[in-house]
Amino acid sequence: MTLKSIRTLFAATALSLAALAPGLHAQTTLLNVSYDVAREYYKDYNPVFAAYWKKKTGETVTINQSHAGSTPQARAVADGLEADVVTMNQATDVQMLADRKLVVADWDKRFPNGAAPNYSTMIFLVRKGNPKGIKDWNDLVKPGVQVVIPNPKTAGNGRYTYLAAWGYALKKNNGSEVQAREFAKALFKNVPVLDTGGRGATTTFAQRNIGDALVTFENEVYLIQKELGADKVEIVYPSVSIRADNPVAVVERTVEKKKSRKQAQAYLEYLWSPEAQEIAARYYYRPAVASVAKKYASQFKPVGLFTVDEVFGGWEKANKAHFVDGGSFDQIYQK
Amino acid sequence: MNPRPAKRHNVLPGFGLSLGYTLFYLCLIVLIPLSAAFIRTASLSWEQFWGIVSTPRVVASYQLTFGASLIGAGINAVFGLIVAWVLVRYSFPGKRLLDAMVDLPFALPTAVAGIALTGLYAQNGWIGALLAPYGIKVAFTQLGIIVALTFIGLPFVVRTVQPVIEDLERELEEAAASLGATRWQTFMNVILPVILPALLTGFALALARAIGEYGSVVFIAGNIPMQTEITPLLIITKLEQYDYVGATALAVVMLVISFCMLLVINLLQWWANRRAGRES
Numbered sequence: 001m002t003l004k005s006i007r008t009l010f011a012a013t014a015l016s017l018a019a020l021a022p023g024l025h026a027q028t029t030l031l032n033v034s035y036d037v038a039r040e041y042y043k044d045y046n047p048v049f050a051a052y053w054k055k056k057t058g059e060t061v062t063i064n065q066s067h068a069g070s071t072p073q074a075r076a077v078a079d080g081l082e083a084d085v086v087t088m089n090q091a092t093d094v095q096m097l098a099d100r101k102l103v104v105a106d107w108d109k110r111f112p113n114g115a116a117p118n119y120s121t122m123i124f125l126v127r128k129g130n131p132k133g134i135k136d137w138n139d140l141v142k143p144g145v146q147v148v149i150p151n152p153k154t155a156g157n158g159r160y161t162y163l164a165a166w167g168y169a170l171k172k173n174n175g176s177e178v179q180a181r182e183f184a185k186a187l188f189k190n191v192p193v194l195d196t197g198g199r200g201a202t203t204t205f206a207q208r209n210i211g212d213a214l215v216t217f218e219n220e221v222y223l224i225q226k227e228l229g230a231d232k233v234e235i236v237y238p239s240v241s242i243r244a245d246n247p248v249a250v251v252e253r254t255v256e257k258k259k260s261r262k263q264a265q266a267y268l269e270y271l272w273s274p275e276a277q278e279i280a281a282r283y284y285y286r287p288a289v290a291s292v293a294k295k296y297a298s299q300f301k302p303v304g305l306f307t308v309d310e311v312f313g314g315w316e317k318a319n320k321a322h323f324v325d326g327g328s329f330d331q332i333y334q335k
Numbered sequence: 336m337n338p339r340p341a342k343r344h345n346v347l348p349g350f351g352l353s354l355g356y357t358l359f360y361l362c363l364i365v366l367i368p369l370s371a372a373f374i375r376t377a378s379l380s381w382e383q384f385w386g387i388v389s390t391p392r393v394v395a396s397y398q399l400t401f402g403a404s405l406i407g408a409g410i411n412a413v414f415g416l417i418v419a420w421v422l423v424r425y426s427f428p429g430k431r432l433l434d435a436m437v438d439l440p441f442a443l444p445t446a447v448a449g450i451a452l453t454g455l456y457a458q459n460g461w462i463g464a465l466l467a468p469y470g471i472k473v474a475f476t477q478l479g480i481i482v483a484l485t486f487i488g489l490p491f492v493v494r495t496v497q498p499v500i501e502d503l504e505r506e507l508e509e510a511a512a513s514l515g516a517t518r519w520q521t522f523m524n525v526i527l528p529v530i531l532p533a534l535l536t537g538f539a540l541a542l543a544r545a546i547g548e549y550g551s552v553v554f555i556a557g558n559i560p561m562q563t564e565i566t567p568l569l570i571i572t573k574l575e576q577y578d579y580v581g582a583t584a585l586a587v588v589m590l591v592i593s594f595c596m597l598l599v600i601n602l603l604q605w606w607a608n609r610r611a612g613r614e615s
Contacts, residue, residue: 194558208457333560
């Protein structure tokens with residue numbers, strides 16, 4: 001290449017960059033860092049928000065998604081991943097970011113419903129015809145029943161399942177901690193495989209044919225049933241279960257730097273719009289907005305739901321009592 | 336008396352520069368990240384550190400990780416040697432294909448290997464279903480972990496031993512035979528001393544790889560505490576709870592044990608090298 005042609009190339013590049021520049025100005029890119037199974041839901045939601053934002057402000061917004069386990073995602077953001085917003089499946093992960101001042105301290109008051117636009121709960125999936133007659137939590141601890149639950153130490157739905165079972169046992173035994181401990185022990189004695197993530201547990205149950213029951217999020221249960229067909233598995237609703245909120249928050253560090261606060265805030269606010277709420281409901285997330293919840297009432301069976309705050313006094317206490325090293329979960333496996 | 340030999344010159348110049356570069360490179364790539372782990376644990380008191388790394392659950396995981404890795408590397412040393420021997424000494428149709436297949440465990444993402452092996456060895460898998468009537472369970476037991484570690488370690492032994500076998504002089508074997516040595520004697524006294532250093536290297540590489548393996552094992556292990564939980568999983572578990580210090584404490588223990596094991600193997604290798612050198 002001659003010097004002249006290089007110079008021409010440079011000029012051409014500079015020109016085309018200059019031509020692009022005004023377009024770049026009116027365009028914002030947001031990164032939504034989210035948990036594993038929310039991929040499809042946000043894929044549907046993003047164009048809906050982009051269209052709404054374009055209509056309202058004339059601005060084009062592009063949204064990128066990143067999905068993995070909720071906690072590793074939060075850790076990635078803490079370590080420097082430039083997320084504008086985080087959409088998680090447990091409050092602990094957002095709280096960790098708040099503790100590190102990446103998210104405002106009162107993040108759960110910045111949006112309605114404790115900053116959770118939708119929620120789920122833990123229910124059971126059993127084999128066709130329910131041969132072991134599993135109806136409620138106490139059927140899972142019977143000898144000879146095998147239950148697939150992911151590891152509460154590594155998976156959010158394992159943690160919710162553990163707390164749901166514990167809460168059920170407390171209710172049945174007039175709040176006796178000793179009985180609840182025995183119940184959790186009996187339950188995990190029936191767990192043959194402790195997968196590290198929710199999807200791993202799904203594979204173990206569905207593909208490896210292991211276990212009589214799988215306990216996981218309601219939205220995941222419906223997804224599996226759709227995948228496997230209703231002739232293979234049946235859905236069972238226990239008498240009570242835990243409310244699993246999916247909290248969202250704006251990441252201060254990024255929106256300050258990228259000047260994208262306005263868009264990030266709007267992106268999350270719009271999750272409460274009827275349109276977004278209906279998308280959530282289609283993916284079997286329970287909508288937080290009452291009017292939409294009413295519309296889809298037939299889809300979601302009523303379950304007696306309790307929250308982590310009600311029964312365990314918040315996530316921090318629950319983690320300390322149950323999931324830290326030497327906590328109640330570790331004690332199950334200690335001789 | 337011979338005159339004192341002149342100062343030996345290397346063929347290539349720049350010893351000082353290349354040594355400096357080597358040290359710098361090792362520091363950047365190996366030493367600095369590793370020392371970060373040590374520095375992080377320095378925030379713990381000795382009692383805290385010991386408390387974290389000596390709980391029964393963690394100790395059970397060390398035994399499993401290092402035990403299964405040793406067994407896996409041992410299996411590979413024996414059968415990898417046979418594979419390498421066959422690939423070098425015999426010619427048969429499809430040999431090139433087979434040779435290329437040896438590298439597959441290198442290239443395959445470990446999670447894929449884990450899922451594939453679990454699929455095969457689960458109770459309803461092809462191999463698992465054959466073994467089930469005999470009461471042998473592979474997937475979700477310690478046996479499954481050994482299978483996975485053997486799978487990922489195979490190329491290391493084959494690829495380190497292969498060139499050495501290629502260089503073996505057949506005449507030596509023939510000479511041994513004509514001097515009346517049995518096949519076993521030929522193998523033990525003529526062939527093994529020459530390939531032993533390479534075999535030890537392959538063993539060490541397979542072992543090191545197995546100790547650090549995470550991706551394939553978590554799928555086939557079942558991950559039951561005290562039974563099938565490997566140390567790398569416990570490290571991840573601690574990270575999931577934002578316990579960075581606890582995770583690095585375990586990492587430091589693994590590093591120290593691995594380093595000691597590799598050091599012993601290197602010494603053995605050095606000894607084998609000298610012995611082979613003296614005999615030939």
